[in-house]
Amino acid sequence: MKIDPIHQFNIEPLITLGHIGKHTIAITNSTIYMFVAVGIIGLLMLATGRQLVPGRMQSVAEISYEFVSTMIRSTAGTEGLKFFPLVFTLFMFICVSNLVGIIPYTFTVSSHIIVTAALALLVFLTVLFYGLYKNGLKFFKIFVPSGVPLAVLPLVIFIEVLSFFLKPVSHSVRLFANMLAGHIALKVFAGFVAMLGVSLGAIGWIGGIAPLALTVALTALELLVAFLQAYVFAILTCIYLNDAIHPGH
């Protein structure tokens, strides 16, 4: 029994739809899980009731609504609510697909850099274009912190510009790396249980208790990480949007 911790990240093309240039466009397992996430969010938000006293699922829908709207208001102000649908979609999509990914044998959409990079670029371009559209050239004030001595200003501006363009990189890699590393660690520790049992027999099964316990603990940690990374992604989005809305620090 060979245990390959990387196997879970494989993309399996299911139906090839066609080609764009040299690129093959196919429905893959990743596609399926993206739409699973969309379906779960759609069900959660639309199929739940509108009672005055909410039931469980309605509470979850309302808590996520209030959670995201509070997050936006506290970081980007009331004007940030313009981006409520965007931030809510990002947060729910990442959170739900991360949580679905913890179920064994499923696929984690955000464990692929291309997905997180696309989402981070979406945020980056939104910030860039909305900032320029709303503030015009004043948007570039975000590169010029106030109260910096003239002598070091060029250096500061250089660092600010660099950090601005590195934001989408850190934004996407953080989510991608967290999901990837967490799932590899889970798979490795879970693999130990089976490996010990198969190779050492009865002693191995007893020895497998420790990695099994660790796997349970790691699963709990991964549940936290799945939510936390979605939260971090969403709140960073809010902070970047705040730059676009109020560029004058």
Added chain:
Amino acid sequence: MAGDAKGQKTGAHTGADGGHGGGFPPFESQYFASQLVSLVIAFVALYIIVSRFALPKVGGTIEARQNAIEGDLAQAQKLKDESDAALKAYEGELAAARSRAQAIGNETREKMNASAEAERKALEEKLAGKLADAEKQIAATRTAAMGNVKSIAADAAGAIVQRLTGATPDASAVAKAVDASLKG
């Protein structure tokens, strides 16, 4: 495009042995386009669901609840104000009734006192009149008695003097002498 070439190669490889042992899957660029297209479709679909239907619905529910709570609180406040006002009116009426009762009591007491006083005065006057009459009568009786005593004494003195001297004394001298002795 070097990535693409590599992607094609590993793609062939993974196809051969069921997806095992290829490159590191998250960096296999041959699937990037598929994932991007899927992501765009899924994300746009979710964005439309969220912005058109989900957020207005949930937001509306939350707002309706907020309004219901505020309405109920306002109504409760109104009812509380009403009951407070009723209580205040009741207390006011109670205080008015109490002061009215006190006033009636005082008035009655004063009237009774006044009539009792008047009766007492009338009685006292009557008694004083009777007393004065009685005293007058006593005085008259005493004067009369004293007059009788004087004339008896004068007669007795005159008789005594006549028996002793044989001469009849002067009546006025006897009366003078009796007066003097009575005074003495």
